[in-house]
Amino acid sequence: MIKNQWYAILPSKAVKKNKMLGVKRLNLDLALFRNTKNELGCVVDQCTHRGAELSKGKIKGDCIRCPFHGLQFDKNGKCMFIPANGKASTVDISRYNVKHYLVKESNGIIYLWYGDEENATGELPFFYDHVDDSYVYSEIEDHWNSHYSRSIENQLDVVHVPIVHYNTIGRGNKTLINGPKVEFENNVLTTSANNEVDEGQTPKPAAECIIKETYLSFMFPNMWMNHISHKVKVIIYFAPVDEENTVLYIRFYCKITNSRIINRIIAFFGKFANRIIERQDKRVVITQKPKASALKSGEKLLSGDGPIIKYRRVSDELKNSDKS
Template sequence: MIKNQWYAIASSKEIKKNQLFSLKRLNMNLVLFRDNHNNINALIDKCSHRGAALSKGKVQNNCIQCPFHGLEFNGDGNCEKIPALGNFSKDNLKRFNIQNFLVKEQNEIIYIWYGNNKVSSEIPFFEELKDDNFSMKEITDIWNTHYSRAIENQLDVIHLPFIHHNTIGRGNKTLVNGPKTIIIENKTIITSANNEVDNGQKPLSPKESKIKNTFLKFNFPNIWLNHVSDNILIFIFFAPIDDENTKLYIRFYNKITNFKFINSFISIIGKYMNNIVQKQDKRVVITQNPKKSELKIKENLLQGDLPIIEYRKIRDCLQKGGFYG
């Protein structure tokens, strides 16, 4: 994982008031809950007393109450109560404190800060999606692969006529021009498919190629946007579960008409189309070996893999605490 980043890890609708939500993210077992002010809190899902999963407990007194012996932990991870010691005993509670994590809720997404105490104020998202005229529907799926592989798949323009030969890759456009790839501020990759039917012509170089009206954007560490048109956007955040599993949250946005209820219905259709396309990808991506991508993993890459090459270079620099470009 890249340290010192805000990772999108869950959808807001998954976290209900007065309920505990258990999830594994970034190789950690976590428990999330909403406090009395509807703010999200995230703690390590392990009681400091006897190691029980706190997610099997309940929300009590604005805390998580352990299901095993009733210890209570507030949103900061501080132990507020140990029933066995009596209601008025506050001695030695500090040694029972557990790890908590900084979380933010924006854009109907739960973000977690993964890193040190120097926290960035910038939450990753795309300005295009902040238009209130959009209607949105979401599907999710878990892929048995590292999140880097899932991300690279969404930057891959070569695979379209093969994986998606009967959906978004129709037309047998196997010759890959470019692709032109733009890097912005060491955090954003912009590219687009500029493929053609192979009639014996030489592919254009990345410099000769162009960013088309339908283009892709990726923001580190784990959010992606397919700008289909100004009125149709497909957004994915790739929530890392562990080194071999990723949960994809796939959202279809549209504002095709001036009527919200019609756009909502269109988004439902779009959601199911997204599901068909992602399952075509998933069938093959989960077979890639190794499951985790790295800058150098003995793959023979092509000119058409330029967005993936740039992604690997930037990710490698960020993992090392550097700046690419």
């Protein structure tokens, strides 16, 4: 994982009032909840007293209550009350505090800061310049038994499209890969397919290719967009579970008509079309070994793998910058 980044980990609707949610993200067992002000709290899902899972407990006021011995913790993990000590106790209970993680919400997404809290940046990663309130969206999720890096690379891979998706988005047998052109600016990698039917011609180098109207963008650390047209876009955030599992949250954005109701219907059915395509990818990606990708590996990459090579280089640079 790349440290000191905001990771999109869950849709906001997943954490409901008066109900705890236990999830695993970024190799961390987490308990999420909302207090009476609807503020999010995220703590390690383990009580400091006897190790019980806090997510199995209940919400009590602005705190979560451990299901084992009733210790109460606020949204910042501060221990507020220990029933066994009594209401009149003056004993310092700060040593029972649980580790908390900084979380924020935007665009119906919960983000977790993975790194040192004092280094947290203000802006949450999202394609703000591409979707706004004029769009409606419908969302589905799917669990992949693959590292999030492999899942991301698949969405940047133009070489596989006519092979894996030969009967959907890859129809036309355009197996010859020109370029593709790859741009990287402001933490965003952008590319587009320039595939052609192979009639014996020599593939064009990336320098002779363009970024088309339909293009792909990836924003580090885990946000991807397929810019299908001005009125239709698909956004995926790849929530890392652990070293071998990822949850894909797939959103179909639409503003094709002037009616939000009709657009919602289109988006609803559009997400299922996305699922068909995504499942074609999943069948192959979960077989890749090793589970995680790396800049230096035994893989023999093609010139058409330019977007993947760029993704790996930037990932490597971000990981190394955190170590320095």
